[in-house]
Amino acid sequence: MxxxxxxxxxxxxxxxxxxxxxxxxxxxxxxxxxxxxxxxxxxxxxxxxxxxxxxxxxxxxxxxxxxxxxxxxxxxxxGDEQFWPSSPAARADVDKWAEWIKTTFGPAFLPTIFWTLLKPADKRDHAAFAAAEKRVKTLAIMLDARLAEGDYLGGSDICFADIIVGTLLYRYFTLDFDRADAPHLRAYYDRLTARPAYATHAMVSYESLREK
Ligand SMILES: N[C@@H](CCC(=O)N[C@@H](CS)C(=O)NCC(=O)O)C(=O)O
Structure with missing residues (x-):
């Protein structure tokens, strides 16, 4: 267990x-x-x-x-072959996006967009927020270009890297801020929301984390 x-x-x-x-x-x-x-x-x-x-x-x-x-x-x-590719090259090719979301997108988005929006407006650092919004737009456009290649990072179905990449997208798409025009990223998120395991485990309300 x-x-x-x-x-x-x-x-x-x-x-x-x-x-x-x-x-x-x-x-x-x-x-x-x-x-x-x-x-x-x-x-x-x-x-x-x-x-x-x-x-x-x-x-x-x-x-x-x-x-x-x-x-x-x-x-x-x-995982099966689709979820966890046995070829080191195929696996690394999706894993690089998993690393990127953890080391590049997440640190740009979580502290300054997500946690700022959970604060009352008078406690926000508006200049830092505006800079983060700009940075996250650039990053979202990079991810959008990658997602133009297929429904999921590893082709037609989900793999381990989609899980690492996709989790934050619920917060990304449900918060009120200025997002990049990124239609492939949006379509990817919509595909994720149709997955029961995503709906159950990733689409979890963050209202209890809001600072009063
Ligand atoms: N790099 C770690 C980060 C873990 C982390 O920062 N966890 C946060 C929640 S997302 C935490 O434990 N915060 C303290 C708490 O919840 O009490 C990971 O990916 O697991």
């Missing part, structure tokens, strides 16, 4: 849960982190010294953290 420690409102937990959902794996998820707390105890830090969610364990396997590493573990262990 797979166990996931982490609140459903965390995008990094959502990524892992969406992968579990796509792969139809038996699991249990424990509410930890945020308002639930529980991630700063000695027992929790023994599992993840960062004190962050998610933490993951598959049966008696190693305790894992870092959401993208967990999705790759799930792909390698349970």
């Amino acid at each position: 797979i166990t996931v420690w982490g609140r459903a409102t965390s995008s990094n937990v959502q990524m892992v849960m969406w992968a579990i959902g796509e792969l139809r794996l038996e699991h249990k998820r424990l509410d930890v982190g945020g308002a639930f707390g529980g991630n700063d105890t000695p027992e929790y830090r023994a599992m993840n010294p960062n004190g962050l969610v998610p933490v993951f364990r598959d049966g008696e396997g190693p305790i894992l953290w870092e959401s993208a590493a967990i999705v790759r573990y799930l792909g390698a262990t349970y």
Whole structure:
């Protein structure tokens, strides 16, 4: 049995849960982190010294953290050829976008767009927000050009890299800010929203994270 420690409102937990959902794996998820707390105890830090969610364990396997590493573990262990390409070249060709979303798009979008919009207007750094909006537009256009090549990153169906890339798109498309004109990205998001596992695990309200 797979166990996931982490609140459903965390995008990094959502990524892992969406992968579990796509792969139809038996699991249990424990509410930890945020308002639930529980991630700063000695027992929790023994599992993840960062004190962050998610933490993951598959049966008696190693305790894992870092959401993208967990999705790759799930792909390698349970995915078919479409979900986890066996060719290193084919896999790296989609994995580069997974890395990019974690290291480039996410850091541009999450702290300055997502978390700013969850603050009251009088507490926002408007100049930083405007700069981030511009940067995220440029990045969205890059992703749009890649998604013009096919329905999913790996062709006609979903692969592990779509999970790492697609999770944040619920926040990206439901927040009120000036987005790039990116029709392929929009069509990709619409395809994701039609997937039951995405709807269940990634389209999770962030209202409880809003700063009063
Ligand atoms: N790079 C880590 C980041 C993990 C992370 O930042 N988790 C956040 C939630 S998205 C967290 O644990 N925040 C503290 C909390 O929820 O209490 C990953 O991808 O798993």
